[in-house]
Amino acid sequence: MTALFYTGSVRPASSAHWQKWRDGLFGTRLNIFITLATAGFLLWTIPPLFRWILLDATWTGSAKDCAASTGACWAFIGAKIRFILFALYPPELDWRPALTIGLIALLLVITGTPRFWSRHLVLLWIGTVVTVWILMAGTLIGPSVPTGRWGGLALTLLISVVGFACAFPIAVLLALARRSKMAGLRTVSIIFIEVVRGVPMIAILYVAMLLVPMMLPGLSPDAFVRAQIGLTLFVSAYLAEVVRAGLQSVADGQAEAAASLGFGYWTTLRLIILPQALRSVIPALVNLAIGILLNSTLIAVIGIFDLLNAAKNAANDPVWLGFYDESYVFVGVIYFALCYSASRYSLWLERHLRAAK
């Protein structure tokens, strides 16, 4: 009896899968043409790329071995990976930037796990940021290293995380001011947000580099700190708009109910409004974090050794001159891995939050 049901009328799952692919690739005459054209394009581009990356590549040896072959020179990455990741940091203290990268990675993983979401995260962020900064500077633990020698992946992660962390309180205040009924504060907030969002980040970095030393003669912090402040202010304007969207999504009744329970303004904000507002904009926050990481490369323009600038300078070494392609591919893969996993995480989180509702 059961055998009857299997005869032809119902396809097994694998066959349905196959059918979907067949329709998707060869369903109509136009589809066949598109498939063939795309396949032709891939056949034209992929094999040379594959040969360059893998088959003809040089994996070990010196610059001379690389010059002899036509493929990529991964030996260059092997020789220069320390420089790309840590740049000018004193080599005998490499454990410090390495630990910095580890601590920041741990911080991001903990922050990304919904189970750990609580107000303790704020303490964790403050603690990590302070620890990491002291660790890189070596203030308490021995030879101190000036910020001019910080660099590479450690610097990129540090400037992004510190920028995000410091921009957050500023952004919340700006968003509140922009929504408040107090015209003075509202005007200041609107002018700041719109001006910063209206100009390129490069202009803000130039203000930090060129104008601040002239405005604060003798008191001006060093170049890295100025770049960090510039990035933080830039981020805070964009973050303020995200937070404002979150504040708008909280129903008025929430604030009214809190007021009727006798809560004050700041208590209502801390316990009722902000937790709901921020929760509703978490995916936008993740996207903004990706944007910060990608935009932090602009500090290379003002001569700070971030990951991208370190990669560029690694290929300026006279011994390994001109392996720009390998260098850029390597850091490109690092940026892609970080940002792509963050954007996948954002999608997962959106589904997770919707399911939790």
Add this chain to the structure above:
Amino acid sequence: MVSGEMSVSGITSKPLPIPGSPKPGIGYFIREWWGSYPITQLAVLIGLIGIFWLMGSNMVHTMHRLGIQPGFAFLSQSANFAIGESLIAYSPSDTFGRAAFVGLLNTGAIAVSGCILATLLGVSLGIARLSGNMLLSGLVRWYIEIIRNTPLLLQLFFWSAVTHALPPPRQAFNPLGILYLSNRGVSIPAFRLHELSLVTLAILVVCIAALFAFYKVRSKRSVRHGIIEFSAMGLLAVLGFGLAFRLSGASVALELPLLRGFNIAGGFNLTPEFAALLIGLVVNSSATIAEIIRSGIQSVPSGQWESARSLGLQPGRIMRLVILPQALRVIVPLMTSSYLDLTKNSSLAVAIGFPDLVSVLNTTANQSGQALEALAIIVVSYLAINLSVSTIMNKYNKRIEQRGFLPR
């Protein structure tokens, strides 16, 4: 009775004025606008102004110490630096003001051509992403992921390396027979106008005015323009332009770039830096625009497709008449911010040696020491560009919003 009924149904929202009470004066409105904590707000404002004043006076002091005169008088001094490429005549003996204008024109050129090309590429990619063909949409998906998850500066370094690594003109790539790609840049075909006179321009202006008037009259009569009407307008335009050139003796010729000796002559030459920046910005924005197009079209509920199909509309007309008008409401505001991003991102030109506004003014600041003034010009220029682009796009957006009939 009447007023009671109205307030119950919620039509009156204004509180009725109490009879005999004095009208609120101007002071009341100012106090209402200024809001609570008036003194604290004023103190914050005065504090901010004080900080700025302190920094400004420090700035002026430093400038005097360095022997720099604050103010914009330096713009009429000789710049003494060369600019790689310029749309207007420029030499190092020209003024700083003219140099800044050259930079502004270069930024404008890159922004306008970049926005047009990015829209064309982005819309094509967005449609390809939505195509039923799994190979094509998968390929476009990975293109978008790779572009959006790597830094723009890295992409610009890449394109800069590519355009500089092209072969010399004699071995230049010559795809389709009309383009030359060499290390001197990209040569494209150009239209050259010969013996253009005021008469030609006058006739052209009259033609355009007539076409515009025709369009206005027709759009008042009918809601929708048929394909025949558009073809008629195109035909009229071609006839009018042909007539204009015939009558005034001007001529227009398509000039192809050609290899002559050791260089490529003719056509329009884009320098390697311009080409790298343009390609980089277009590729980067096209990924964003493709996603905007995809999300816009997918934002239209599938019921719209189904009901249009059940009315017997052809697929092309479903897209044009039902889906696009609704999708554009989502698409247009996002496109505005994408255009503004492209314009702002063009300031990365400074990293690959293209003389845009920021790059020229950075050189100006280093040469003259007038960093404050140079940065003020940058900020004001970008704010003006932002404001004008968003004004135009908001106007367009208003028209889009009015076109649909369905409630949102």
